[in-house]
Amino acid sequence: MSLSQGKRARTALRTAVALALLAAFYLLPWLRLDGQPILLLDLSARRFHLFGYSLQPENALPLFWLVTAAAALLCLVTVMCGRLWCSHVCPQTVLTRVFRTLDQLTAFDGPAARFGPALRHVLWAAIALWTGISFVGYFSPIGGLIHDLTHFSLGMWEGFWIVFYALATWANVVYLHEQVCSHLCPYSRVQHLITDARTPTVRYIAARGEPRGPRPHGGPSVLHRSRGLLDPVTANDYVFRAAHPAIAGALPKFNPEHLGDCTDCGACLQACPIRLDIRNGHSSHCIECGACEDACDEAMVLQHFPEGLIRRMAPEPDGGQPPPALRVKPLLFTAAMLVALVLTIVTAGAPY
Template sequence: MPHRLHLHLVAPATPPPPAPRARAPLRWRAVLGAALLALFYGLPWLRWDGRQALLFDLPGRRFDLFGLTLWPQDLGVLLGLLAVLASGLMLLTTLAGRVWCGHGCPQTLWSNLYRWIEQRCARLPWPPLARALRHLLWALVALWTGITFVGLFSPIHALVGVWPPAWSAWETFWVLFYGLATWGNAGFLREQVCIDLCPFARLCPSLCDADTPRVHYDARRGEPRGPRAPGQGAVMQRGRGLLDAVSASDYAFRAAHPALAGPLPRFSADRLGDCVDCGACVQVCPMALDIRSGAQPDCIACGACVDACDAQMRAWQFPTGLIGHASDNRVQQLPRRWLRMRVLVALATLGVLLAIGLNTL
């Protein structure tokens, strides 16, 4: 008997509602970066008592620092000032983490500026024009950066106030050298400078301890991650609560290493954590890291992932803070110690240097 063909008509599945649109993150970090860049570019143009306010006059063997003039015999004062700044940076890193790397380092500032130019040029409809304009703007920024740097050692008005410029051989060399360094580091190397070349990045782990804040992903709240339809509420809103630390770490590890740990099982929407696995935190990271995979030694604590995640949480009407700054002791709900050995050493060093400097002046 011939087989009958049975057709089963299945109604098409209703697609889930689109994810909410993320609100724009806070812009204070961009404002801070722009202010620091403006400070650098504006320093050579500041005047004090008719002279350039900040000038390392090497031919004249004098250093003008906002009305204070240092001569070769005052080299100890300059070295002491540098030592004070280094001690202050050590204390800041111990108390607040790698905030210098994420917000004040020249490599970070110029990389962000070059990345911003790249993103704006990428919007042009014709790719060859976009690439040409991008490299032209990069070159102009690099050239002006080199001129500004040399303007701290030669009077800036003599560098740019005369046309054609009458630069010496050394001035020309340093303008081109610093400009090319800016163009290469900020345009192409970027995170590789922080990972492979920066000595401070290797020093940071010795300055930090269990009470030093770092960027932290709350796996107990966020795992297991996954997309879901809007309107289901956060884990605390729908009563699921936080996972235990062992299960949360296991889910985060398996999500980060699927080839090693195998795929995660499928979870119902009411068992999912607050992480919707949108990938926004990874997309904005200048170091191309996934903070959800655990502590990242190369993280520069810029907070870009924090802003991106908070924007997503607000869009989903979840509480913010899934990614935030927290120390290891705070994660383990231990009391924070403000006075510890590294802090005391940094404070003592800073105090001794300031006392010697005040006594010298």
């Protein structure tokens, strides 16, 4: 059975974004324009080199407004599209995907299997060390940094920060993964303040999937059966009973023709990095990485069902009432972004 179309598209997009971000991060410290670094926050000289411009701290007000505009843009994208930052752009997510790719590449068979974990950690330690060097290269010219490193004449503070960020990169990805996103990241904590009732999230379509349960291969999907989709109240009741068997009791046995499209294979739960069951409803801890979407689409393909039982979509309106047509938060974030951009232009031309 071939890979699902949805998974191919999502994988291609994530791979392209990750490669672009990694290339930008590791290459920017090396790029120069008119003899100056293209991006260098030179703290010792108190000068910022930004794409051909040199700024002193006292005339860096345009940079502040530019960062403010970028933050407003992030909020706008979040309220309109969901947590795309977390699922595609966040350095923690990108580096975690790199590590898991190494995990797959070093999963050897046979006698070589015992060397896989050691090789994986050696490679990841090398990547983490180069990440620390590249990060410090944004604050100290990276050419001189590499020269001092290879000649064992590195300064104490530069050496400290290289080791610190290398260890942080190694430990965060190897041991913490998305726990950082769930419990430490401030962006995760303010999601409820940024989003509104129409913000898309990764959701399980209970009306199609419930009641869940295994069944023989070969039957049609509910989308092609007379049963059709369940009403929201009945679907949510099945979800609650499946999530709380101690309270609601075990689900009865259903004939295959009465089952929904969820085969209760557990693939979505196993694919989730923090073991959230998306079928139990949306959680604020979910970073919408799409792993459950991919796993569910594969299960649907194997069952010869249409994909999309778990997908990114806007929440269902409560009580059947459509949400207001006017969305206040996107307007506010757009206005804040435009004001910040105008202030960037104005302050950039102001005398100091």
